[in-house]
Amino acid sequence: MNTQVPFLSGLWKEIFGVTWTLYKIMIPIIIMIKIVEELGGIVLLSQWLSPVMALVGLPSEMGLVWAATIVTNLYAGLVVFMSIDAELTVAQVSVLGTLLLLAHSLPLETAVAKKAGVGIVITLMVRLGGSLLMAWALHQIYQEGDLLNYPAEAIWQHVPTHDPSYITWAVDQLKSLAMIFVVIAVLITFLRLLKWLGIEKLMAIVLKPILSILGISRDATNLTIIGITLGLSFGGGLLINEAKRGHISPRDIFVSMMLLSLLHSLIEDTLLILLIGANFTTIFWGRIVFSLLVVSLLVLVIKRIDECVCLKYFYKKISE
Template sequence: MLHRLGIACREVLGDSYKVITTLFRIMIPAILVVKVLTELGAAMLLGQLFAPVMGWMGLPPEAGLIWASAMLTNIYTGLVIFFSTAGTEGWSVAQVTVLATLLLSAHNLPVEVRVAQKAGCRILPQLLLRIGGGILLGILLHHSYRLSDSLQSVNTLPWTPAPVDDGWLAWGLSQLETLGWTAVMIVALMTALKLLRWLGIERLLEWMLRPLLKLIGIAPGALSITLIGMTLGLAYGGGLLIREAERGDIHPADIFCAISLLGLCHSLIEDTLLVMLIGADLSGIFWARMVFALAMIALISRLLPRLRQDRLVRSVSKP
């Protein structure tokens, strides 16, 4: 028994090391490049590009800068820009909810799209899906709230962030902390996956969710990893999918569907709670986002056989 436990621990640590090193090779260069671009004003330029599009979703032009900042960095940065932008205290709950869905749909793109690429997905389709999907969902939410006269009251901000030191030292320490917690989470997730498989819970979940998996086109073998990504984040689920893709355990088309689903709907717990701090409503940031993501992936999985898959995804399996 102890011998088998020792073997299992070595397997978990070995797999964790491979996933962690793969993710760090992606994250560290991307984090550095994004910091330099942000210092050079890339967020301002991107915000100006998206400013005209904001009107389609009932948002003022300054929302473009908020979304652009989150795209390049993370949701928290987008929220800081939101609080520092004049006039946002007069936004309606509907407007805040639409903005929050944009932040959830496309943020931290340099890192998350690079993770998707490492799993075999092409960059351009993933960018179009994340940004285009966010805009489409924002338009649908805006008109549904407007036509139903829902969430039109002035938003009350339940929270205001503390001032953040944006110096290089504070930024570097923050990134080191993020990388450290990422490593800890990967080891915990690899251990949990091993237990799920050993206890037979993974097979039970696959059996229970088989009708839904068939509907949206996610392979049963990718179920547990996809669920991890949806609940905890794309970096974690994507990192584990990279491992499966390199092993050749999951077909590239299934990898594309799983990564695309995670792109549109991931970190349902943490990120949802985060944007609720600006008053966003669950109808948009949780329910609409999840239904929209499942519907989009169901459509994509049916269109995939008719498309040139080599333009969307490639095999990264290693012999």
């Protein structure tokens, strides 16, 4: 009983801490989106993003979801998704989920990569280009094979009201924020359960041989696995510390950060996208395979490039 009290206390502190941090980001975004909508900006922005969304088989308004996710995080993007009345197939939600998973929180996570010595341009190219490439490829596969062409059933969904009053809108947003709290509470509890069951350690065992094939050193492998399972900020922060101490080469840091850019927070982010009705195989195994292929190609490229050129254009040494 005595051991349960600190556990529950720590769990609730984590849930409230994460929720409050997200609310501080999301509430201004929700208000901003409402103002933009009232001014007719949603229609205009949808028109601008329409060609990109059409490329991957999505309605133009889904560009707003991706834009919000790129600038902030997955949770904020999903709030925008919930506020849009659109009926999507499982294929479309899976394509959208791919965009969100591979390219989100770019201002923050690009800054982390830069501190690790990886250039901003190459990070953005890999994340934005990679997300569009995978989304386009999935769209072609789904379209040609007529796969997953049935309505998506979202666990986390929003039932729009047709009352145009601001009070009704505010109540709807409060309901959405309350749902986010519930989702975070369940998610964090589930993640702790997975950790207790040793799922994270099992993933580490499976991933180690794969990372060694990519040429990532033993020292960088463990830190990369932390990032893959827990998030880029966790893994990236550890990699930065080790790089400053000179324990890991800039080339290893680059390869690790490129992999983390596409493949991080594998458990939490996957669960979030599953909540809106995406296909598990696509967003979990598909993401793993695609990320490993892209990074393998990058490894082949930098192996053929002189170290001085790499240090100039791809990565650099960082010091204490």
